[in-house]
Amino acid sequence: MYEVGQVLFLVLKNKQKIIPVRVMEQIVRRSIGSEKIQYLVKLPGRQETVSLESLSSEVYVNITDVKGKLYHTITSLIDTMAEKAVAMAVKEFEFDPHADLDIAAVPAFDSTQPINGEKFQVEFPDGVVGNVTMPSSYDSDIPIDNS
Numbered sequence: 001m002y003e004v005g006q007v008l009f010l011v012l013k014n015k016q017k018i019i020p021v022r023v024m025e026q027i028v029r030r031s032i033g034s035e036k037i038q039y040l041v042k043l044p045g046r047q048e049t050v051s052l053e054s055l056s057s058e059v060y061v062n063i064t065d066v067k068g069k070l071y072h073t074i075t076s077l078i079d080t081m082a083e084k085a086v087a088m089a090v091k092e093f094e095f096d097p098h099a100d101l102d103i104a105a106v107p108a109f110d111s112t113q114p115i116n117g118e119k120f121q122v123e124f125p126d127g128v129v130g131n132v133t134m135p136s137s138y139d140s141d142i143p144i145d146n147s
Contacts, residue, residue, distance in 0.1 A: 002026070002039055002061075009066045010057035018066055019057070024049045 002008060002023045010019045021041040029036045040049040052059065060066045089095035 001037065006061070008041070008052075009060045009063055010055060011060070011066060011069065013056045013058065016070075018063075018070075019055075020044060021052070021055075023052075 004023050004026055006023045008021050008023065010021055011017070012019060021043055023039050024042050025040040027038040027040070029038070039052040041052050041055075042049050058069070060069070086095065086097045090097060
């Protein structure tokens with residue numbers, strides 16, 4: 001259960017974006033043998049509220065859990081891609097997977113870097129520099145399922 005006024009963090013399933021929302025209203029429907037709770041939330045930059053369940057998202061009560069989930073998801077994806085590439089190299093090129101055991105660490109995120117539409121650079125251990133631009137607006141592409 002969430003509290004009215006509580007800020008939640010959503011990870012939109014189709015966009016892989018993190019959106020903060022505030023619980024504005026809790027609606028409880030009770031009948032004999034059942035109870036249904038619906039939450040109306042306010043999205044950033046919008047005046048109207050929408051049903052939390054109409055947003056195709058995973059709901060988290062704190063940003064630490066969101067980051068942990070996304071780190072796990074990305075790490076799993078990278079591991080799967082790497083395993084497939086090694087398997088293909090073994091099959092196609094007789095690659096010895098044990099010959100390449102020196103894997104560089106992924107750089108840690110620097111929380112002092114700018115956000116909200118600003119650009120910054122990330123330098124990887126091998127010297128490669130990547131440019132990253134954080135989104136400046138959330139509300140224009142938040143999918144709401146009104147069905």
